[in-house]
Amino acid sequence: xxxxxxxxxxxxxxxxxxxxxxxxxxxxxxxxxxxxxxxxxxxxxxxxxxxxxxxxxxxxxxxxxxxxxxxxxxxxxxxxxxxxxxxxxxxxxxxxxxxxxxxxxxxxxxxxxxxxxxxxxxxxxxxxxxxxxxxxxxxxxxxxxxxx
Amino acid sequence: xxxxxxxxxxxxxxxxxxxxxxxxxxxxxxxxxxxxxxxxxxxxxxxxxxxxxxxxxxxxxxxxxxxxxxxxxxxxxxxxxxxxxxxxxxxxxxxxxxxxxxxxxxxxxxxxxxxxxxxxxxxxxxxxxxxxxxxxxxxxxxxxxxxx
DNA sequence: AAACTAATTATAATGATTATAAAGAAGTAA
DNA sequence: TTACTTCTTTATAATCATTATAATTAGTTT
Numbered sequence: 386x387x388x389x390x391x392x393x394x395x396x397x398x399x400x401x402x403x404x405x406x407x408x409x410x411x412x413x414x415x416x417x418x419x420x421x422x423x424x425x426x427x428x429x430x431x432x433x434x435x436x437x438x439x440x441x442x443x444x445x446x447x448x449x450x451x452x453x454x455x456x457x458x459x460x461x462x463x464x465x466x467x468x469x470x471x472x473x474x475x476x477x478x479x480x481x482x483x484x485x486x487x488x489x490x491x492x493x494x495x496x497x498x499x500x501x502x503x504x505x506x507x508x509x510x511x512x513x514x515x516x517x518x519x520x521x522x523x524x525x526x527x528x529x530x531x532x533x
Numbered sequence: 534x535x536x537x538x539x540x541x542x543x544x545x546x547x548x549x550x551x552x553x554x555x556x557x558x559x560x561x562x563x564x565x566x567x568x569x570x571x572x573x574x575x576x577x578x579x580x581x582x583x584x585x586x587x588x589x590x591x592x593x594x595x596x597x598x599x600x601x602x603x604x605x606x607x608x609x610x611x612x613x614x615x616x617x618x619x620x621x622x623x624x625x626x627x628x629x630x631x632x633x634x635x636x637x638x639x640x641x642x643x644x645x646x647x648x649x650x651x652x653x654x655x656x657x658x659x660x661x662x663x664x665x666x667x668x669x670x671x672x673x674x675x676x677x678x679x680x681x
Numbered sequence: 682a683a684a685c686t687a688a689t690t691a692t693a694a695t696g697a698t699t700a701t702a703a704a705g706a707a708g709t710a711a
Numbered sequence: 712t713t714a715c716t717t718c719t720t721t722a723t724a725a726t727c728a729t730t731a732t733a734a735t736t737a738g739t740t741t
Contacts, residue, residue: 404707406719425697440721445698447719461609466697479650482659490653492646499665502627505638508667511630515663517647519656552738554688573728588690593729595688614728 390417390473394456401454408432408439409447413456413471422460422468422478422487460487481521483528488521538565538621542604549602556580556587557595561604561619570608570616570626570635608635629669631676636669 394413395405403409411432416423423431425444432439448469451457460468460478468487470478476489499510520528542561543553551557559580564571571579573592580587596617599605608616608626616635618626624637643661651658668676 404718406706408720438721440723441697442699442722443720477646477650479654479656479658481656488654488656490650492649495643495646495663498625498640498643498663501640502625502638502665503667506627506636507670508627508629508636508665509673510627510665510667512667513663513665515643515646515661517650517656517658517661519651519658519660522655525657552687554737556689586690588692589728590691590730591689 390471394471397456398451398454403450403454408436408443409450411435412444412447413451416451416457416469416471422470424466424468426466428469477515477517479517479519481524482518483520483524486521486523490517538619542619545604546599546602551598551602556584556591557598559583560592560595561599564599564605564617564619570618572614572616574614576617625663625665627665627667629672630666631668631672634669634671638665 391414394417395410398405398409412428415428415431419431421427425441425448428448429439429441429444432444448457448459452459456472458470458472460470462468462480465485474491476491478487479490480487495513495515499513502508503510539562542565543558546553546557560576563576563579567579569575573589573596576596577587577589577592580592596605596607600607604620606618606620608618610616610628613633622639623642624639626635627638628635643663647658647661650656
């Protein structure tokens, strides 16, 4: 069932009064089917063939629209540009310090941490963000070989 | 014991062969004593009085130097500029969705999450990043009043 | 002091993101 | 259909954080 996410997403959008333009359709589809965490520019380049006249602003605008509808999350890191992630189930990311590859992993939510934080700081907690950093198997292997 | 962190930090720097210039001293001191999580520009502005000729590049350069020595951590969020945090003990941050205030809280490390991530993904795990988001007491109070 | 290295300054460049204004497409009501 | 309104896209310029460069200054070593 590959198209389920896309169909659901389109319904969600339509219900909140957002028009489904060809560009929006394409951006969403790319986010879902690429199974990656692309930057705005990567999306722009990937759709260049089908939409030669599309503007970068359109990509940014629509990514924002999708975020407002809760379909997409923005992942921000230091230097580089933001990456965008289609939200399915709750999952976390592990990121390679060497090559930057991002891999999903699932883990029960950290409600206990949220509770403690709320208690200690007096905040009303809404959400949290967790990322794990390390070296991916590929890069680990490369380093092994170079050490020889 | 207010100056302990600063003295320790200076020793750490000297030991790794980093010169202690007046600018570096001032940036570090501000990071420690301001008890905030300033942006590079905030640091620049705060030191303008004492160092009228200091360049923004100097702030960025030295923040990088401090990061390389493990004294400072960069916190990155979506739109805005990076914030810089003097590293003392391990702690996490809770951030107000409304006003952006950042408050520290302590929590045992999430080694168990790291272990699971390593197991599932095959990564060698180095570190992780956790942030909690919510509404700070001040903003919550303001919202209460506005609702009246 | 001379020679060398590191740090700072001033300024320009980069690059991601956003703002703006004009043109186009879709939706609604007559 | 026509006119009218609203939303969307496009093209382009602007913004803003950060980095690169080159020249100058300061510190260190001989």
